[in-house]
Amino acid sequence: MTEPRMPVTEDELHAYVDNELPAERHGEVEAWLSVHPDDAERVQSWRTMAELLHARYDAVADEAVPARLEIDRLVRQPRSLLYGAVAAAMLAFAAGGGVGWLAHGAAASPSAFQHFTLDALGAHRLYVVEVRHPVEVAGSERAHLQQWLSKRVGYEIKAPELDGTGLKLVGGRLLPGPEAPAAFFMYESPNGERFTLFTSRATTDTTQMRYASQDKDGALFWADKGVGYVLSGPTDKDRLNQVARLVYDQTEKAGG
Template sequence: MTDSRIPVTEDELHAWVDNELPAERRGDVEAWLATHPDDAERVQSWRAMAEMLHARYDQVADESVPRRLEIERLVRQPRKWMAGAIAATLLAFIAGGGAGWMARGVSAKPAAFQNLTLDALDAHKLYVVEVRHPVEVPGSERAHLQQWLTKRCGWEVRAPVLEATGLKLVGGRLLPGPSGPASFLMYEGPTGERFTLYTSRAKPDTAQMRYTAAENSGAMYWSEAGVGYVLSGPGDKDRLSQVARLVYDQTEKAGG
């Protein structure tokens, strides 16, 4: 007998999608999904991403999946809910990519963008809610901000002009990145929506844009000349893609 009132964990949802859930628990999870449409929608999106992944890469990927990405191993590790979320994020990135964006050079290994993007989303969620102190250097000092971040980070940091998308530069700050310093720029629209651009060293390069979503936020990732870019903002993928294209057009000229 199943009972939809029995709480279902994040790990169990991932295990259900991957057909690794114990048989005695499947009925409970299915009953839960029948009465929790938000979780059912998430599960469906994960399954769709997995199918897209297999359709795109099964014929060209001869190597087996790294053991660190096996769901069974992740489930056994501490803080299992985080491991499951990372696995879902990886699927979203690998299966994603904006229309018309073609990869130039080698594709990024999962770890190359996983840590960078998680750090960028964490910073985005932390600072976009700040009212008085969202940045260290205000947008009115754009030239100084770019010069300061360029000196500290070691590559040319540009604060793109995004007025064409209705976004104005709020300012920026210096943050620690996965492999050194990271630059963090914030933009704001007339309705209060905020976007952030996080950059840090990242290899290998992948000019193909990749998309992921977490809670109410979304992010577009790409890298050029050894520098990774993560544009984070509201979860509207079309809006993110619009802003990301304008950012890309300006930052790719920086070289790195």
């Protein structure tokens, strides 16, 4: 299949996903996607996010406006605007195209995957750039850090040993999670590469890992025995998977 006569713009890709693309450009956009795998992946990620938003917010969009809000100049917004506002709020930190959601295997509940991964990526992006205060408790106080965080999150937690992947524990901190307090650990390689582990109570179990990316950051989400985990780091999937597997092996053994 040959490329279209005119380059496809990002606005046209969004219109294609939203079924608002003019009919005369539909075939050309599909031809473009067939030879531009990066754009095809972005389009698929936007569609996945749209499906998750529909699953989570369709019921809200169909609710009647409460009587107390029925005033002259307050009218109910169309559903498309509601989805736009929700997506903007959820992906406020995802400038220029949103989070690339690539789901594989058995699906976790949309809320767990969305909330965990968005919260974890947000924390990762906030703290990995910190030089003087990236953590609350330093890695040199590992025993105290583990005891403190275990007490706060409500289950025994140990900072995984990642020396085998060239990563040293920087330390950790307590954060709010989607449903309960979250423990947050940061690791660093000799060349300054940083990974973070975000873990908290979860209402879903899916031991199959699910990948998400945003700009230059990637994340792997999984949940087991009522606890969710997100490992965040560079978008190199092989490297991320290498570290995540080591974390998974240790947390699985710790959980019995």
